[in-house]
Amino acid sequence: MFTGIIENIGEVVEIQQKDSNVTYRIQSPLAQELKIDQSLAHDGVCLTVVRLWEDAYAVTAIEETLKRTNLKAYQVGTKVNLERALKMNARLDGHVVQGHVDQVGEIKSMEDKDGSWLINVVYEDAKFITVEKGSICLNGISLTIVDSHENGFSVAIIPYTWEHTNLKDKKVGDLLNIEFDILGKYVQKLTLNAC
Numbered sequence: 001m002f003t004g005i006i007e008n009i010g011e012v013v014e015i016q017q018k019d020s021n022v023t024y025r026i027q028s029p030l031a032q033e034l035k036i037d038q039s040l041a042h043d044g045v046c047l048t049v050v051r052l053w054e055d056a057y058a059v060t061a062i063e064e065t066l067k068r069t070n071l072k073a074y075q076v077g078t079k080v081n082l083e084r085a086l087k088m089n090a091r092l093d094g095h096v097v098q099g100h101v102d103q104v105g106e107i108k109s110m111e112d113k114d115g116s117w118l119i120n121v122v123y124e125d126a127k128f129i130t131v132e133k134g135s136i137c138l139n140g141i142s143l144t145i146v147d148s149h150e151n152g153f154s155v156a157i158i159p160y161t162w163e164h165t166n167l168k169d170k171k172v173g174d175l176l177n178i179e180f181d182i183l184g185k186y187v188q189k190l191t192l193n194a195c
Contacts, residue, residue, distance in 0.1 A: 004142020046099025094142025
């Protein structure tokens with residue numbers, strides 16, 4: 001479990017494909033604090049540490065993960081939002097994030113609001129809905145929805161989040177990992193089953 005509060009931005013330094021799996025070597029100061037088998041969120045995708053170096057570590061993504069997320073677009077040099085798993089005695093500063101990406105969304109527009117940014121995101125599979133002022137996780141970042149519309153929503157980005165995540169490296173047309181709010185997903189499922 002995660003909170004959507006990004007700790008560090010790592011960089012992809014090597015990519016190896018074997019069969020349908022892809023292993024990424026990520027350079028980050030967090031590598032010195034990690035252990036094999038530890039869970040770590042990469043742009044909101046929970047992956048297991050499989051190898052360690054002094055300044056880097058490796059994680060492997062299977063075919064299902066690659067199909068559902070933006071990891072398939074990673075290249076050497078890609079900047080990645082990183083968050084270690086939540087400690088149970090820690091504050092929950094963002095919202096409950098599982099690290100299980102539901103789908104990708106496309107950045108439709110990015111607007112500089114003179115000190116903050118408004119990002120509009122659209123997505124294809126309308127299985128999940130968003131609500132104004134509800135929680136959403138984009139590329140592992142816990143955010144609040146400004147407004148919601150059919151197959152899309154917008155989020156406002158404060159300067160600190162802009163500077164300390166990979167959103168500043170994104171542009172219109174880029175894909176972001178979306179994890180819809182788990183509480184909203186349960187309510188939606190209960191409502192559909194009650195009909």
